Amino acid sequence: MRGCIHTETRRGEMIFRTQWPAASVVAAPSGVSTAACFAVGDHSNQATLLQLKAQTLVADLVGADAAPGAAAYIIAPKFGMEAGMVAGVTERAGREPLTIERPIRISSVTKPFVAAAIWRVWEMGKIDLDQSIGSYLTSAHVMILTGGGYDVKTITVRHLLSHTAGLVDVFHTNAFTQMLPKLMTGQVKHRFTLEEQLKMAMEGGPRFTPGEAFEYSDTGYLLLAAILEKATGKSMAAATRELVGFDRLGLGNTWWEVLEAEPRGVLARAHQYEYVCGWDSYDEDPPHDLFGGGGMVSTPKDLARFFYALFHEEVFEKPETIHVMVSVDKTATPRKQNDSVYGHGPQIHKVGDLTVYAHGGWWGLDVGYVPELDMAVSVIGLRRDIRPRYTAAFDAIILEAAHLQAKP
Template sequence: MKSEKIVADLSGASAPMALFVTGNGMPVPFGAAVGMADASINRPLTVDTPLRIASNTKTFVAAAMLRLWEQGEIDLDASIASVATPSLISLLQSGGYRTERITVRHLMAHSAGLYDHGDDPRFMQTVLAKPHHQWTREEQVRLSTRYAGPQSEPGTRFQYSDTGYILLGDIVERTTGQTLAAAVRKALRFEQRGLRSTWWEVLEQPPSDIEPRARQFFGDIDVTDIDATMDLYGGGGLVTSARDLAALTKDLFEGRVFDKPHTLVEMLRQGEHEGADTYRLGIAVGEVAGTACYSHAGFWGTVVYYAPQLAIAVSGFTTVRSARPELVSIIERALSDA
């Protein structure tokens, strides 16, 4: 991967960006950043600057669930009616969902037929109108059922849904008896990995001696201080840096997260439902210049890729959501040139 080309591409970016590359295919990890993490005080963005990564969290919630599966603590094909909080199940049933037919695996693969409350324009309008409202998991599931009913029969079609991962977060907590933050941290062994800039907002204290979070923008709106509970319970919630996200992704794909090699195989196995060719369990799949790549993006402006043939993990952050397509282009050009 040509570091000089990456630096040149980043230098011409329209918004602050950070990029970090690591993996067995990179003899020396490489990172670069441009722009300001906080322009009001001239604080530069670095590869160690933490940002809210939103849906990039889903990969690691799915990985934590798979760790519980390999330990015999959860059945991926169990009905969610048997493992989720009864009040959440009642909400879904009142919205027309046949919860006895929805499995944990369906939630992980986004094939449960659940409406995505997070993608409904009314949700973001409410969040922006009431930025300091403290959301509960139950409120968000209730919103989903109010916005719309079942989108398809369980297990038949891919339909991305934050609501499904909110339910997964609940199931992780009920299975482990811990908060979602504590359960994911333990399952994925954050401490052993030396992730210096990674924590779960609200549920954990930030690590000591790290950079402050970058300011993040949705259009012209500074969304840095919107209450984290709007995206906390499994669909999002993690704060991390470009360096840490690439390192954790590298460890996931290079065999240092799961105890058994078969668990990663299970995570990446294609389902039988419509659209399963683009998304596995908590991770998207596609091609970049003819090379198979696994990836995931986060709403506010984050993305990570792993290219197995190259043994390279690359993560990219931008502080401006609208610049994410530009960031993706920079990363995909870098992977194409590798």
């Protein structure tokens, strides 16, 4: 099963109230179905050029890279534009065209939502970022960590948010990786509990002293989910929905799979594939990443809307919160050159000279916000084994927007 392990290249309501015109077809490779819908303002030439560039990139992901389907969504008020670009179909052997409203599993892009909910709890004065997590966890969770060799008094909420707690990643343990192929092919149907995964993550003990280094770990977000539940007295799903404001932001196609009811009238999820391993996201039911590190379902449109809202004072009550959220903690050990630069929820990604606050997901997607362009972008694809191509398309859209903005 070479290449079939749970690894990831880390990346993590300004809505035009305009009726969308009929989908316009854009030239694409032979046999590739493409469509785009967009609203434009006074910068229609720039908007059209950016939309055409994005549509070409999306079409290439299907035509040249053989993804069953791909999509992008852009919110760029400086260009007077909100646009969705789509190519391909929802299922490898199917004929139904992919649409911008078609939901997918967003895997690790769930993390910025959970982080935002934690920051809202912080704004409410219910948690202190620099307080020991032992103050915010149940005694059962503290006992699991202590039994695994962790000193909870030295781990803070800030460490969890910034992946500097020294926690083993549950999805990189021997116990989990041995189960993964059977889970992904549907040979085994198993709904993990948070406690079960936390116990699994105790394999091998601490990776390093909290604050010493950076190492991405889904386990930290399991604990953030547990903290969220104890601090609010609600389920993680309910707390995140309420604190982030899904309904207020118009995120009608975003929900927690299994943990809450599917929204009424939402389309069925698109199939997401791993060709090398022969995996189809529909075969893994329920998903293994339900508790904070992943577990959410959304659309390219909702993801771009969330990231735009996050940076426009529509999620947080205090203007300074977003600045602290994207700050980067220093570690005792210098970061390796290929380490992600991670804030306290999103990743800080560089595209040329531009700073992008972003996050990516294991199944194959990237979403982010670019302050210099005041632009939110999402790119998704339905074939995860070419995931670097989606990141390349994401970067190319941003560079094209920067080029167009620089034109006199």
